[in-house]
Amino acid sequence: xxxxxxxxxxxxxxxxxDLNHKPLFGSAPILEILKNINLEIPRGSVMGIVGESGSxxxxxxxxxxxxxxxxxxxxxFDGKDIAFCxxxxxxxxxxxxxxxxxxxxxxxxxxxxxxxxxxxxxxxxGESRAQAKDKAxxxxxxxxxxxxxxxxxxxxxxGGQRQRVGIARAIALEPKFIVADEIVSGLDxxxxxxxxxxxxxxxxxxxxxxxxISHDLSIVRRxxxxxxxxxxxxxxxxxxxxxxxxxxSNEYTKALLDAAPLPEITPGWI
Amino acid sequence: xxxxxxxxINNLSATVNHVGERVLRSVSLSVYxxxxxxxxxxxxxxxxxxxxxxxxxxxxxxxxxxGSITLEGISLDDLDEKGRRHFLGETCAVIPxxxxxxxxxxxxxxxxxTDRLIKTLGWKKTKARSxxxxxxxxxxxxxxxxxxxxxxHELSGGMRQRILIASAFATEPKLIIADEPTTALDVTxxxxxxxxxxxxxxxxxxxxxxxxxxxxxxxxxxKNVSVLYAGKVVEQTDVMSLFSGKNNHPYADALIEATPxxxxxxxxxxxxxxxxxxxxxxxxxxxDKIWKGVGND
Numbered sequence: 325x326x327x328x329x330x331x332x333x334x335x336x337x338x339x340x341x342d343l344n345h346k347p348l349f350g351s352a353p354i355l356e357i358l359k360n361i362n363l364e365i366p367r368g369s370v371m372g373i374v375g376e377s378g379s380x381x382x383x384x385x386x387x388x389x390x391x392x393x394x395x396x397x398x399x400x401f402d403g404k405d406i407a408f409c410x411x412x413x414x415x416x417x418x419x420x421x422x423x424x425x426x427x428x429x430x431x432x433x434x435x436x437x438x439x440x441x442x443x444x445x446x447x448x449x450g451e452s453r454a455q456a457k458d459k460a461x462x463x464x465x466x467x468x469x470x471x472x473x474x475x476x477x478x479x480x481x482x483g484g485q486r487q488r489v490g491i492a493r494a495i496a497l498e499p500k501f502i503v504a505d506e507i508v509s510g511l512d513x514x515x516x517x518x519x520x521x522x523x524x525x526x527x528x529x530x531x532x533x534x535x536x537i538s539h540d541l542s543i544v545r546r547x548x549x550x551x552x553x554x555x556x557x558x559x560x561x562x563x564x565x566x567x568x569x570x571x572x573s574n575e576y577t578k579a580l581l582d583a584a585p586l587p588e589i590t591p592g593w594i
Numbered sequence: 595x596x597x598x599x600x601x602x603i604n605n606l607s608a609t610v611n612h613v614g615e616r617v618l619r620s621v622s623l624s625v626y627x628x629x630x631x632x633x634x635x636x637x638x639x640x641x642x643x644x645x646x647x648x649x650x651x652x653x654x655x656x657x658x659x660x661g662s663i664t665l666e667g668i669s670l671d672d673l674d675e676k677g678r679r680h681f682l683g684e685t686c687a688v689i690p691x692x693x694x695x696x697x698x699x700x701x702x703x704x705x706x707x708t709d710r711l712i713k714t715l716g717w718k719k720t721k722a723r724s725x726x727x728x729x730x731x732x733x734x735x736x737x738x739x740x741x742x743x744x745x746x747h748e749l750s751g752g753m754r755q756r757i758l759i760a761s762a763f764a765t766e767p768k769l770i771i772a773d774e775p776t777t778a779l780d781v782t783x784x785x786x787x788x789x790x791x792x793x794x795x796x797x798x799x800x801x802x803x804x805x806x807x808x809x810x811x812x813x814x815x816x817k818n819v820s821v822l823y824a825g826k827v828v829e830q831t832d833v834m835s836l837f838s839g840k841n842n843h844p845y846a847d848a849l850i851e852a853t854p855x856x857x858x859x860x861x862x863x864x865x866x867x868x869x870x871x872x873x874x875x876x877x878x879x880x881x882d883k884i885w886k887g888v889g890n891d
Contacts, residue, residue: 377751377780483637512637512807517852517863539780542810542854546863569856583785585810587853589837593814594789 328403329364330501330533331388336361336397336407338383357383359557361397365501365550370527370534372548372565374541374580380557382426385503385537389421390414402500419449422494426506428486432478438464439474442493449497463496464489467522484515488522495526503535508543520547542584545569553577598667599624600801601769606647606661607885608825617656618643619826619881625769625818630795630802632816632833634809634849636866640825641805645771648803649688650678666768683714687762689791691774693754697746704742707761715765729760733790752783756790763794770795771803776811788815809853813837821846823874826881844870 338358346352358380365371375381386392388399390406399407401421406414425431432441439460446456461471467488478486487507494502504523508516524547527534538544544551544565551568553561553576561574572578585593601624608618618640625631633641646652648663650670663670666685670678690696697706707729708722717725723742730738733756746754755775762770772791776784792815795802804816812819812833819836821829821843829836829843836842837850848866855862 376782513809513849513852513854514636514866516854517865520854520863521865540854541781542856542862545856546854546859580781581856583781584854584856585781585784585788585808585814586855586857587809587813587837587850589813589834594785594792 330367330402331363331365331535332398332400333361333363333388334398334400336363336384336387336394336399338380338387338392338394357557358387358394361559363552363559363562365533365535367533368527368531369549370536370547372544372551373535373537373554374539374544374551375554376539376580378556379554381537381539381554382505384554385423385505385535388535389423389501389503391423419497420500422497422499422502424487424490424494424502424504424507427510428483428490429478432486432489434478436477437474438469438476438478438481438489441478441489442474442496445493446496459496460492463492466495466526467492482515483511484518487511487515487519491519491522491526495530495532498530499532501533501535503537505537506539509539516543523547540584541569541580542586553580597626599626599664600666601625601648601803602664603644603648604662604664606644606658606663608643608647608652608656608658610657611655612657612659616659616882616885617825618647618658619824619878620661620885621820621822621825621827622661623820623827623830625801625803627768627801628796628799629818630792630804630816632812632819633803633805633822634807634812634819635822636807636849638824639822641807641822642773643825644822645688645773645803645805648769649686649771650682651688680714683710684765685768687765687767687770689755689758689762689770689772689775692778693751693758694746694778696758697754699746701745702742703744703746703749703757707742707757707764710761710765725764726760729764730757732763732794733757733760735760751779752786755779755783755787759787759790759794763798763800766798767800769801769803771805773805774807777806777808784811791815809850810855821849824878826878828874828877845874 336358339354339356341352342355343352361384373381373384383392387394394407397407398405442460442463443456446459447453461474464473469488508519526532536548548565551563551565552559555576561577572581603621603623606618606621607616609616621644633644635641647658673681704726707726711717711722711725726742727738730741735741735756776787779787806812816833818832820827823845829846848870851861851864852866
């Protein structure tokens with residue numbers, strides 16, 4: 325059982341009706357967002373999902389935690405196929421499927437205090453209020469926010485601190501699996517570095533499995549064990565992190581690597 | 595250099611509502627024609643603030659308390675409100691950070707580019723339109739005619755940023771302030787946009803103030819760079835010597851180490867060390883002491 329990957333996706337398809345081209349009568353044409361995705365995420369590993377905007381990486385991330393329902397295929401999580409199970413069936417699993425969102429400002433309720441925001445997920449999973457509060461404070465400690473942050477509102481925090489709250493909310497439930505969707509792309513470099521170091525620490529300490537979505541291969545390099553490169557809804561290359569950066573085989577991966585600006589002078593890059 | 599700088603900022607300080615700490619601490623820099631000057635720092639370092647001070651777009655609460663800004667040999671203090679607006683409208687343009695919120699969603703692209711030509715330069719509408727078409731071709735937009743009729747929501751992020759670049763260059767300004775123009779874009783589009791900015795900048799010989807937090811971008815596009823911390827310039831040098839890694843301020847090196855890079859994972863994404871923050875804090879304290887001493891005399 326433990327040798328099985330925590331999350332295994334096979335021949336996953338996701339499509340939506342293309343309402344921009346819907347004829348007046350009849351049904352709209354089908355737009356395929358994800359085409360035949362095969363992906364395995366081993367326990368305790370960090371999987372990087374990389375691609376340009378519009379490549380479907382966020383849609384895949386949302387499918388993994390079943391915020392989107394796929395149209396075909398299998399998502400086996402912890403030995404159970406969750407691709408088509410209903411809301412009643414998936415609710416007990418939600419505790420183990422957490423997500424950290426890209427924009428921390430719009431994913432935190434501006435009218436509630438940080439402590440309440442983190443604790444509400446715990447209360448929803450059946451913890452008592454007192455217990456939820458303790459665990460929320462503990463989670464805030466874990467991401468490096470002191471206890472007085474629990475009484476502040478999201479607008480009183482900086483971007484990096486808000487993203488830490490997003491992480492605290494996800495880890496408070498002690499989930500098995502977290503999808504982190506572009507969580508550092510809105511932050512400046514020194515905050516990016518701090519968040520990545522924090523994630524490295526949490527993955528090691530809490531035995532997390534992480535799917536890390538990003539458009540920047542440079543960030544993925546430091547954190548991930550395996551990398552899947554996506555383009556136009558398909559995975560074009562899937563390799564261990566060492567291999568993909570040393571000998572990229574796919575042309576598109578090479579182009580992505582080339583586009584990442586390195587902090588050194590390279591004449592002719594532009 | 596005998597040539598006159600396009601933009602010269604001298605000893606500029608600003609505070610919020612005349613009270614408390616300075617948000618800009620005696621900033622001095624000059625930018626020459628055809629040169630890209632990078633402003634680098636963490637968020638809150640005041641890098642956008644400098645750009646806004648030049649363009650006259652500072653929030654009301656922020657007051658400039660000393661120093662001067664000279665653009666094309668004319669000091670902005672010498673002009674009255676109306677004259678300044680007119681002068682800035684002709685000689686200076688801004689490429690904003692967020693291409694989504696910087697275009698009016700209810701208007702087509704065409705008037706959003708031609709407005710400045712018609713209002714600031716007094717051009718005829720037809721002439722302005724043909725100039726807009728020309729510009730869209732220059733920024734490599736296919737089907738420029740269709741795009742002129744389109745609304746912002748019909749275009750992708752990269753396209754919108756191209757349009758903002760086109761409209762910045764529309765009046766042939768002497769100075770362009772690019773405020774993190776590629777932060778909202780993904781890496782492949784970022785490269786295209788940087789290439790485009792460089793190309794346009796070289797063709798038009800514009801001076802440019804390039805605000806960014808990414809040392810990678812600085813290395814690729816800037817000639818000179820000012821590293822800012824808490825509104826103070828801690829390092830001002832040309833990029834060649836900055837990235838050769840000698841005689842830099844430790845904070846500049848720390849920012850380079852914090853930049854993600856895939857080829858040296860052990861030397862990337864290193865958070866700025868506490869000791870460096872202490873050095874910076876004491877430097878700022880020192881600078882404030884000197885400044886207050888001068889002010890009391």
